[in-house]
Amino acid sequence: MTAEESSVDIVRKATRELARKFDNDYWLEKDRKHEYPWEFVKTFAEGGWLGAMIPEEYGGIGLGLTEAGVMMSEIAASGAGMSGGSAIHFYVFPPAPIVRHGSEEMKREWLPKLARGEILMAFGVTEPTAGVDTSRIKTKATRIDGGWVVNGQKVWITNAQNAHKILLLARTSPRREDKPLHGMTLFFTDLNRERITVREIEKLGRAAIDSNELFIDNLEVGDDEVVGEVDKGFYYLLDGLNPERTVVGLEGIGLGRAALELATKYANDRVVFDRPIGKNQAVAHPLADAWIRLEAAELMCMKAAGLFDAHQPCGPESAAAKFLGAEAGWQACDRALSTHGGFGYAKEYHIERLWREVRLLRNAPFSQEMVLNYISTQVLGLPRAY
Template sequence: MSDPDESNIDVVRWATRELARKFDYGYWREKDKLGEYPWEFVRAFAQGGWLGALIPEEYGGLGLRLAECGVMMQEIAASGAGASGASAIHFYLFPPAPIIRYGSEEMKQEFLPKLARGEILMAFGVTEPTAGVDTSRITTKAEKVDGGWVVNGQKVWITNAQNAHKILLLARTSVRNEEKPLDGMTLFFTDLDRDRITVREIEKLGRSAVDSNELFIDDLEVRDDEVVGEVGQGFRYLIDGLNSERIVVGLEGVGLGQAALELATKYANERVVFDRPIGQNQAVAHPLADSWIRLESARLMAMHAAKLYDDHENCGKEAAAAKYLGAEAGFDACDRAMSTHGGYAYAKDYHVERLWREARLLRNAPFSQEMVLNYVSTQALRLPRAY
């Protein structure tokens, strides 16, 4: 990167670090305990203009590159906000990407400024309970009618649906073709109409401040002008944005691990057993040092991938590797922080258990570590495809 680019990254890093750390561990513990959406945190980032970080300036955003946005998300997670804070901002940045790239000019003019200001919240409706990671097998169907479409089906693990005003919804608009299974799916950006969509929250292990939900869609009416891009090309629009999300998820994992490592090193310096701080013992010090190395390596891979992405170069393997390393290093650091705290790791006053619960998610989502290895084995090593 050139010096001006590095300067921009530093500005974003310090500004978002300062803002995120105004919300302390007590704030996030309370949100996690009560399952309350962190609206105060979101509004603070909206006031700073950060919700529109990836939205072009002509639509009211900051028009930043992925590298700056990734650094912002890393700093949010590292502040102690963890996945709860990162997810609350993440879903303003990345679900709108297909609209930015493929939406009609009218759609962009109407909605992107509102998203940038935090005036509307959107959900991202892709995953289905019977399809798993094989998105080609979704069964939510949109049937053509005069002037629009009627959608029926089911979605699962949909973030923000308790509060969202709009939904970016993937549905089949033609029957699955075995020769081209990813064709025939269409993206719609429409109202999350609760008269036609039943939203049922899922009780889950971590990230309780940000809701996850099942959706049951019954005769949802969608207009023709709410189609994003071309009918039948929706999956390709999603794929176009997956590399950027994987890179940023990797950096969020790094941030989670950094938060846990900061708590663990503070405790290791202060906790005295047998007349010495426990951090003086190599059995404590070495795993923490190893986590620092792994986190820094994951961060560098993610920033390398972000540079490739921003330079419009092929970055599929690097993006996948960034997600893999960030998830592994982040969770390992949280797990080692748990070990460092011993029995106190289970006490919510020490906060590491929340980070540990949240970091575990990244090994499964937005796609699993095994699928990363499948992808890299075929794309980097040219081994036969296993899926």
């Protein structure tokens, strides 16, 4: 690394080069066939990037959120979108509670395997009856000798078709009105298909990456599979949620940039009435506006990532990063689709795939409306509406 190069510059250059080995046609084929992009995952595993935020002592490379976020943005911007982003995302951020709160035995056994891509994990929090009110999950873990028995249901669980392990949130104590988020425990356990029925959900976009319903029936979990302390699981999730929100913003920005790159080329090449359509301000100005919004959103994302890396509070900034990145990405993809006119609907131009995938980010990991609820109450001090 030269004096002029930062770690961010190095990560951006290296991961951009790696991700762009897989072109838009590769991702279109994965989307059409609903095939998991194992070749892409293997390539990033061989480069050591799956362990981006896993400490070196556990087989990772110990990068900060800033560098990892840039990597994820470059993956999305390569044309991989959320099909490529999600494939790598689940190696980088869901393990955060294990890194920070798992037992030494748990970390030494599983983190190196995650970093090498030898196992795949799922993240089991969301439930159909609770929605964004995690305090009301119904999945319950009941005490038995030496461990727990878990029963319940989860929904929108990524990777469950292929995952070996699951980071699973369950109630271990009854919900209390004075402390509604207390009493939930995180378990890192086998995704045992004899006790967990996995049912895939057909969905609008990101077809290469499976989303699923889980039905958990008398799943036995050992005490050694508890992450941290019993009843404190939700608070440990925050170690993964704040960085995830920041990175979702950066992935949205990457998607927007991928679409903008395609739209700019098309606007230069497409000739109507004897002139490139990009010469028309009705085409050029929306694309220019999209670029400005993507750049501005990235500044908020990098601010949030910097605060996290400095071990400073970053809740509002992380929420704002997710909000702005998702909005800017969606707007860029939508305007890129409009730039292509009728061809925007054609799969061969790749815009409609990016457009379908970026729409997810306005709803997940939590909706834009919930971001506004959070900012209005926690930042502005307005009364809670829910």
